[in-house]
Amino acid sequence: MEKQGTILIVDDNTDVLLAAKLLLKKHHKKIVTTDNPFDVESLINTHPVDVILLDMNFDRDAISGQEGLYWLKKIHTQDPSIAVILMTAYSDVQLAVEAIKNGATDFIAKPWQNDQLLTVIATALAHAEDKKALNKLSRQTQGLSQALSSPQSEFLGQSEAMLHVFDTLQKTAKTDANILITGESGTGKELTAHAIHAHSPRAHKPFISLDMGAVSGSLFESELFGHKKGAFTDAKSDRVGRFELAHGGSLFLDEVGNMPLAQQVKLLAAIQNRQITPIGSNQIIDTDIRLICATNEALPDAVAQGQFRQDLLYRINTIEIRLPPLRERQTDIPLLVQHYLEIYQQKYRRELTLPASAMRILCEYHWPGNVRELAHTIERAVILSEGNELAIHSVLVAPTQASAQHPTASIQEQTTDTFDLELIEQRTIRAALKHHQGNVSHAAKALGLTRGAMYRRLEKYGL
Incomplete structure (x- = not known):
């Protein structure tokens, strides 16, 4: 099994540092130690630390644990994605509760059981990875917001047809109504979806998009709902679906008219129930999204031909925004x-x-x-x-x-x-x-x- 994670151990007892290092180096990629908490800032800057094992008591304050809480806050100010495990020889439930409230990932008493310490660190490492993933998503969302405000993303028009589009967009963006954007290829359907999200109460939450025309039937559920490791042959790791990624924000499904009927049923259920279940999991996940769909298909005609479900059309089409072609x-x-x-x-x-x-x-x-x-x-x-x-x-x-x-x-x-x-x-x-x-x-x-x-x-x- 490949070793993962860089662990920083901070304790004024050199025996504790040595014992922890000998145990952890067998299981983790890199172990860094220091007996001086004032070194933590520079060590974080020079090493990509994932988890910090931090003593709660140093020389100035032998038993209260306040020093540990002070350094916990300093660490999270510097890098909130690092998971911190606090440890002390004076196990105290109230102190543990205060540590968790202040952002500690876990709390362990000394002397520890080796198996217990390894389990706690493994959990903290997974927690740190989740934090980094969320931070990355947040950065992507901020980047999207900046792109929306850039000149290349301006939504332009002064014709009567476009003024009507702007008026409808302004009225609907501030609601949570599901929106269907229709229009020919190249008319700006994705840009319209971005504009709706940017002017909605969800603007500071994720905007997640998926081109339904590019998703094969076998990957549909995985893309939208996610999957657990081992759920099928190529599922080598857990995958978070677009519904879960868009939680609190907007989910944009482009070319929704290209979905096969079997996929339409599953999408309808997710929209109606506001819940999803990843492939290979029994866990039901509640979702809170604003759904925006787009198509260049005539969906009423597709319904008449039996190629698109009428009940799904009703669900995604609370408001329709038609984008006029440039010739109009x-x-x-x-x-x-x-x-x-x-x-x-x-x-x-x-x-x-x-x-x-x-x-x-x-x-x-x-x-x-x-x-x-x-x-x-x-x-x-x-x-x-x-x-x-x-x-x-x-x-x-x-x-x-x-x-x-x-x-x-x-x-x-x-x-x-x-x-x-x-x-x-x-x-x-x-x-x-x-x-x-x-x-x-x-x-x-x-x-x-x-x-x-x-x-x-x-x-x-x-x-």
């Missing part, structure tokens, strides 16, 4: 163009002017990939432009009068003017996405591609 909010295009132009000029250290002809091309283009396509187009243009002007023609073919009048022109009509295979493929994918109203899964199937291959091409062409 053309007055927002100049605003978005200027926004992304500023971002990518700063990122790539360029200073470019935007000719009126280029803005006209951008405003006339139908944008089947919506805002995501527009952002990628501007980024590529900033990179490829020569001189001081943004050369949109380098990445976007100006729409012809015919295509502007007949945006549903066939793939053959769109590709007869070129023999560039990449350009033909790009146009074909755009046409397929438009035909299937932005549904990536359906477009991929029509093109004879897997979802993974389709996403690689979308990334390649910035769609």
Whole structure:
């Protein structure tokens, strides 16, 4: 069995230090000792300490245990993720209670039983790992909050359609109502989910997301509900599910329309009961989440076709927010163009002017990939432009009068003017996405591609 954890032992009795070190070095990766509690701060800074075994009484105060409580507070001020076990030769229940209230992981009396000490330290080590995991999650959540407030994550629009979206978002964000976000690919469904969470009472709690279209049937329960070690062949360690990770915060399920019916039943039960049970466990875990789902599927049609449960649709669709495609909010295009132009000029250290002809091309283009396509187009243009002007023609073919009048022109009509295979493929994918109203899964199937291959091409062409 692999040794784990760094243990720091602090006691003014050198015999105790030696005895503890001889016992623990057989079971743990590294043992550090000191007979002076004033060394603890520097030792923590120089060693990644997991558990501290701390004497409660030193020379200045032989029996009250107050010195131990003082150093306990100092340790947790410096690093709250470290588990501290207090020990004393004067076992006292009241002192033990006070120690636990002040953040001690456990309390042990001297002289100890070896098996007891090993068990206490093993428990403390697991506790320390849990603390570190929670701290990491907290840092990730803080990072997400910072990303939401950054210019690249601004939710922009001044058209009537977007003002309606903003109004609905403002009214619903402060509630705990389940929300379904609908719209074509690239319209900003995940960004909307972030905005809902950021403006909700749960904003300082975790925002956890999962792409349901990318989760295989065999991993569905593990991803959402977690599993215990040994629950199935590849379960080599415990896994915390997304429901539990999102406790107190928001859970965002993207592409919820792609879920098979068998998975829909399990999700419905978790939502209704507000409880989950990890695979391989008998423990029922209560959950407190705000559920936000997104889809580019027409779920009422899927219900009519027997592909989506109506009762699940009712549960996830307390409020629906429909995001309009960019072609329905053309007055927002100049605003978005200027926004992304500023971002990518700063990122790539360029200073470019935007000719009126280029803005006209951008405003006339139908944008089947919506805002995501527009952002990628501007980024590529900033990179490829020569001189001081943004050369949109380098990445976007100006729409012809015919295509502007007949945006549903066939793939053959769109590709007869070129023999560039990449350009033909790009146009074909755009046409397929438009035909299937932005549904990536359906477009991929029509093109004879897997979802993974389709996403690689979308990334390649910035769609």
